[in-house]
Amino acid sequence: MDKELITQLQILKLSNIKPNFSELARLYDLDRRTVKRYYDGYEGKPKHHNKSSRLDEHYDLIKTKLSLRGANVRAVYEYIKDEVDSGIGTYSNFNKYVKSKGLKPKKTEKGHPRYETDMGVQAQVDWKEDVTLHNRYGEPFTFQVFDYKLGYSRYPVFTYKLYKTRQDVFDCLIASFKATGGVPREILFDNMSSVVDRDGNRANISNEMRAFAKDMGFKIKLCKPRHAFTKGKVEALNKFLAWLIPYEGEFETEEELIAILSKINKKVCERICDETGVPPILLFQKEKEYLQSLPSEKVLESYLTHDRQTTVRKDSMVTYMKNKYSVPADYIGKPVRLKVFNESLRIYYSTDLIATHSLSDKRLNYKKEHYTQLLSGYIKNDDDIAALEENQCHHHKSYLMA
Numbered sequence: 001m002d003k004e005l006i007t008q009l010q011i012l013k014l015s016n017i018k019p020n021f022s023e024l025a026r027l028y029d030l031d032r033r034t035v036k037r038y039y040d041g042y043e044g045k046p047k048h049h050n051k052s053s054r055l056d057e058h059y060d061l062i063k064t065k066l067s068l069r070g071a072n073v074r075a076v077y078e079y080i081k082d083e084v085d086s087g088i089g090t091y092s093n094f095n096k097y098v099k100s101k102g103l104k105p106k107k108t109e110k111g112h113p114r115y116e117t118d119m120g121v122q123a124q125v126d127w128k129e130d131v132t133l134h135n136r137y138g139e140p141f142t143f144q145v146f147d148y149k150l151g152y153s154r155y156p157v158f159t160y161k162l163y164k165t166r167q168d169v170f171d172c173l174i175a176s177f178k179a180t181g182g183v184p185r186e187i188l189f190d191n192m193s194s195v196v197d198r199d200g201n202r203a204n205i206s207n208e209m210r211a212f213a214k215d216m217g218f219k220i221k222l223c224k225p226r227h228a229f230t231k232g233k234v235e236a237l238n239k240f241l242a243w244l245i246p247y248e249g250e251f252e253t254e255e256e257l258i259a260i261l262s263k264i265n266k267k268v269c270e271r272i273c274d275e276t277g278v279p280p281i282l283l284f285q286k287e288k289e290y291l292q293s294l295p296s297e298k299v300l301e302s303y304l305t306h307d308r309q310t311t312v313r314k315d316s317m318v319t320y321m322k323n324k325y326s327v328p329a330d331y332i333g334k335p336v337r338l339k340v341f342n343e344s345l346r347i348y349y350s351t352d353l354i355a356t357h358s359l360s361d362k363r364l365n366y367k368k369e370h371y372t373q374l375l376s377g378y379i380k381n382d383d384d385i386a387a388l389e390e391n392q393c394h395h396h397k398s399y400l401m402a
Contacts, residue, residue, distance in 0.1 A: 004090075004092075004272055005024070005035070007272075008272060008279070009038055009039045011276075011277045012278065012282075013039075017282075017283075017286065019039060023281075023282065024282075027279060054089065055088060055097045058084065061080065061084065062076055062080070062101075063103055065080075065245075066098070068245050068248055069245075070242050070245045071245040071246055072242050073094070074242075074243070075242045075243040075244075077091050077094045077095070078246075078264075078267060079243070080246075082263070117151035117152055118152060119153075119289075119290040120150075120152070120184055120185065120288075120291045120292070121152070121184060121185050121186065121290075122150075122151035122184055122186050122187070122188060122221075123149060123151060123184045123186075123187045124147075124148075125147060125148050125172075125173070125188070126146075126189075126192075127144055127145070127146060127147070127164055128144065128145040128147060129144055129164070130142055130144065131143055131145060131241070131244065133244065133245075133247060133257065134248060134249055135249070135252050135253070135257075136249050136250065136252060137252070138249075139313065139333075140333070142162075142311075142335075143161065143162055143257075144161045144162065144163065144168075145158055145159070146158070146161055146168070146176075148172065148173070148176035150180065150184065150280075150284065151184070152283065154273045155269060155280040155281065155283070155284035155287065156240075156265060156268055158261055158262070159171075159175050160261055162309040162310070162335035163309065163335065164192070164193075164194055166195075166209065170303045171304060173187075173212075177216070177294055177300075180291065181291065182288060182291025182292055182294060183216055183217050183291060183292045183293070183294065184218055185218060185219065185292065186221050187218050187220060188221045188222075189220065189221070190222070190223045191222055191223065194209075195220070196209075196222070203222065205222070215302075216295055217295065218292075243264045244260065253319070254310055254311060269284070305339075306340075307337045308320065308337070308338040309335060309337055309338075310335070310336060311334065312327055312332050312333060312334055313332070314332060315374070316331075316370055316374045317366075318338065320338055320345055320359075323360060323361070323363055323365060324363065324364050324365060325345055325347070325357045325365045326355065326357075326367050326374075327354055328354060328355065328369075329370065331349055331354060334349060335349075336349050336354070343358065344356055344357065344358055344359065345357045345358075345359055355367070
């Protein structure tokens with residue numbers, strides 16, 4: 001940690017950027033005066049090497065998590081530090097331990113050269129598609145992650161989505177603009193179908209996307225065909241989504257999964273960036289001053305749907321405001337959209353309305369036909385189904401889990 005901090009302070013000094021000692025102290029869990037001493041030339045205490053390692057007690061866990069497809073050393077380190085043992089030490093020592101035990105995963109292919117931009121000029125976006133994790137009950141959660149990254153500071157915003165439609169792009173971009181407090185002058189996209197319309201081999205920016213960009217105040221730039229590496233800043237960010245992999249089997253609900261993604265997003269903002277040598281959050285403090293102002297709330301609202309996306313769970317229910325509402329059992333495991341209109345909750349699969357409920361303070365809200373259909377998948381005797389229908393809805397859950 002001392003070496004990382006010293007390197008970072010040297011870069012800030014050479015860049016003529018005055019350090020925020022309080023912020024650095026928080027990031028490195030040090031006293032503000034200690035950070036100032038490093039800035040003034042202090043090199044830290046001499047290191048003492050011990051034969052035994054605290055990491056030995058986590059050897060089996062490290063080995064197991066590294067065996068997960070897509071996981072990397074940094075991802076496993078962050079997981080263990082956050083969820084198992086906060087006192088495991090620095091990443092540098094963790095990485096050395098992994099190498100010494102022969103556990104380091106195979107190296108990935110080298111990236112392409114990066115294209116640098118000035119402050120507030122550009123952001124890059126992309127999708128991390130069809131990520132699948134299972135909760136601790138074995139239920140699969142397949143989702144998309146929208147990556148938005150400011151070009152100068154590398155400050156990222158991750159957004160959880162179930163779909164990748166044009167409306168989802170609008171929602172994600174507006175969420176990113178609000179999270180960063182402004183709009184860049186241009187945004188670099190690849191030729192994603194939600195942004196362009198195709199005419200044979202030609203890709204033309206859609207009229208809806210052009211109108212959105214005009215109202216938000218940015219220009220659209222597309223990657224050259226077969227040259228997606230020009231968008232390398234955001235594609236490099238995908239490696240941080242490997243930090244999700246160690247959470248395989250370690251969460252319960254969709255809300256918990258979204259919270260994990262938000263926690264990873266925060267950690268990426270605070271971690272030293274390989275390209276700049278400085279945490280994105282520090283350079284962002286300067287870059288945000290160069291972003292264009294947000295459009296009016298009226299303009300932003302005109303592009304938002306306020307739909308909520310979720311997945312139907314094994315109990316044939318979806319969650320809205322901590323309460324559960326039933327849908328037909330045919331949609332178990334499928335992604336749906338929730339819309340609120342005049343105190344009613346409407347549930348859609350694609351464009352089909354599959355269920356409507358009055359908003360309720362009750363924890364469980366079942367329609368009889370949904371309950372009957374769900375039970376019929378477990379019980380074939382009509383008399384038994386009829387008898388069970390007379391019980392309260394909360395009894396069916398313990399029955400199914402038995």
